[in-house]
Amino acid sequence: MDSMPPDAFESHPPSPYAGQIPGVINADLESLNGAVVSTSPFVKVDDPPKFELESYIANYIGRTKFNRLFLIGSCSTYLSVEALKAAIVEAKSSKDVSRYERAVRALAEVAPYEAEAMLDKEWVDRTRKVVKAETDRLEHELRGYKNNLIKESIRMGNEDLGQHYHQIGDLLSASKAYSRMRDYCTTPSHIASMLFKIIHVAIERGDWLSVQSHVQRLRNLQSKQEDQAKNQPKMSAALGLSQLHSGAYQEAANSFLSTDPSLGDSYNEVLTSNDVAVYGGLCALASMDRNELQRRVLDNSSFRNFLELEPHIRRAISFFCNSKFRPCLEILESYQNDYLLDVHLQRHVSTLYTRIRTKSIQQYVVPFSRVTLDSMSKVFASRASSGQAQPIDSKSPFVQELIGLIQDGTLEARIDLEKMVLVSNQADLRTDVQTAVLESLSSYVKEAHIRLLRTNIIRAGLEVRQLSDERKQSHTGSGAKHPRPPTGMLQ
């Protein structure tokens, strides 16, 4: 027990994931794990998504299946009953009681009269007993192994215990048990498998910092070439996921883009190849410029394999590269509901979409010195308002959006409401430089003056001091003065 490696799990306190985008992202997975039970869903999606629930969920295995079902059930009004029922079935097939209880409670809120909305008390009690017995047995066995001091047995005992904790949903203990394996790992492949297990648990817990650090450790592991090649796709995918959650979209895009297509369905307990395509594609769209997109996404032969699974992402990116922003944005809009029901993407959809939209507007303006607001709104204004050719004025939402973009400095342009055009600002570098030079001159001179005064104030002993100090000083000062004749003409 005492042999816990210092850099193991404990070094990353689980609750405040410092360095991540505001607390909301952490809430989703935490709430799924039962830590925060009463969190209301982040979004409500009313329209039916494009996917078929059954075929979608069939792609996943393991605990993520329940998490995804539960998220869909709590967020989509259209699919809630179906998804929650499936979630209950899923939960009942496992040993995690709290998950089952949560799913039942959620279903009872949506559809109280369904047969599944009643808690199966008998199952709950039975499972609890089984779980307790199993935990005791495993811990007992582990103790036995420890007494015998056989490394391999201790490792396996810890592994079994971790697996068991993971299955019953005690992620904290699972993570601890797995990290205890470390000292008893003898071969690199053992270490690799241990790290993967920790990463898996950390992903479920939403502890993205720990995911990143463990992926890093995995990368530094000295192992055989073929092992490395085998691990690479999973590593990149996990790293990408953690970067996506920390809001580093550019890095996330890079990680997903470098994921090897051999990932296939080998990582289905976390994410599928389709997910890699979607996450990678969206992150790339949001963070790269047109050249980069063309070169690194569309012409990337390995990522093409992923893109083929999600052809609409591929189409959106190629539309963007060809400056056809309207169709690109339309595709994204039509799939928005799907992405809002994705366990990892949900919190980031709106940010990613805003970024893509802002970037499109920026890209659209680049070639023009002035462009009519009319033609811009044809591309960017939402369908509903442009259904009938509405006259553009200062109050139309699109113009308001432009004003916002200009004011926060994203768009280097000004609006001419008389001629209804957007005029790009011509930067006058010469004047800019001159102003900058003058400014630095005056600020330098001012600071030099202040510093000089400061020096001289201290030299003359005129610092601000406390009253008692001052009295003391003036006392000694006058005392010293007395023998001196009064100043004046005498000098």
Next chain:
Amino acid sequence: MAEYLSQLTSVSPCLHTSTPSDEEDYDKHIRDLITYLQQPNRPSELSSVSGYLLDNLDPYLHSLSYLSVLHFKIQSVQGDNKTRLSKQVCPGGELWIKAVRLLRGFDPFQIRYAGHEWRQLIELVIQAAQAVSKPLLAVSVVRDAMLRLDPSSEVLTSVHTAFMRLTLIARSYSLALPILERHICHFPTLTGQAYQKYHQPTLCGEHESSMTFLTDGSGFSKKLTYRDHLQFFLYGAMIYMALRKWDRALHYLSIVISCPVTNTVSKIMVEGYKKWVLVSLLGRGMLVSHPHLASSHVIRAYKALAKPYTLLADAFEKCDFQRIEVEVNAARSIWHADNNIGLVQQVMCAFSKRMTLRLGMTFSALTLADVAQQASHRPTSLNEVESLVASLVMSGALNAVMLHSHNDDDKTTMVRFCSTVELRCFQEHDTREQIVQDSQLLDVVGRSILYANRGLELSNENFLFLQKSMRWSDNPEKGSARALDELASGIDIEEDIMGDTH
């Protein structure tokens, strides 16, 4: 009487083309005169014939005698009465005229020997002008006297602070500018430096810096405390505020708030900080970052003591007029108590001005109705907005034109902002002016830094000397007595260097 006169006129202004030996001669003359004036029965003798003497002495040629006779006379007139001024001293009185005559026309070189009396005279003039509630009468007299004594006005004296106060009371702000535009860089210090024991420059000589005669012991200034210099800079800032020169005011306030402290903060500094917040909103349209010379605990103290101000600044920066209004109303008593209500009101006005200026960054043309909607915080009539924009354009703050449309049915007015490129030709003149101003300041500061370096023994000559003496002490075979000799000769070397510069 004539005998006195001949004694008193024994010293006349030296011609200042003189060699050092002449200067020493002159110095001796003056000191003889002073000893003569200092004789114990002299005050009563001289004041009895003061009328005749003052009429016959020339205030420029015999400044020293004139000053002392006047001084004796005033003393005899005032007697022991410290609080009430006699009529003769008050403006219009006989002695007032004599005093003004002297202050306007004294010889700055002679006066250096009588700093104490000079300062008393100035204080008397200030006091007298205030006593008859005509402070304006004293302002220009005192200012001219100060500049006459020390044309560079680099050294702060208690007279400076008193003068700033007088200007504020007289509300004659622009009269103080000649003093404020010369930059205070020094404070009278004790002349306790090693080389000065060996090389004491004569008081009457031409000096590069007024530091040489405005010293701690010269009597030109009362003993300064930190309050005096803080007050001077705060008053200076207030004068600039009254003249709406926000940039200069901000600089002066920065000096106040970044004043060095020992474990405590002066209330004057806190006042300065409050004004600094408001002025930075008025001048820059945002809260500028703190001068980083101010230490963090001082800033923390400011923030705690000036909460309403920082809240107001926050609301201003967020462009939230409702909040500004709420903050202003909530802390109305505080503004009153701090006497900052005028500035706060100006901040309110500056807000709509700033919003209009911001529009120029976003739009190149828009209707007046849009201006009203975007920039102003409450429903205002178009005419009001139009006059606001027009006044901004006329004052030069906003580079824009307004266009009335010709159609009778469509009475919209367009405001068209000029693009930044077109501005360049207008800027040239301003730029030149700014460069000239800054180079002046740079000059003054550069020179003063040189002096400060000498004073702090950080000049190159000092380092060379230190290097040398270290080499000597490293040499073991030389005895300690020998090393001391060398040290003394080292001082000689330094003395020569200093002598060159004087």
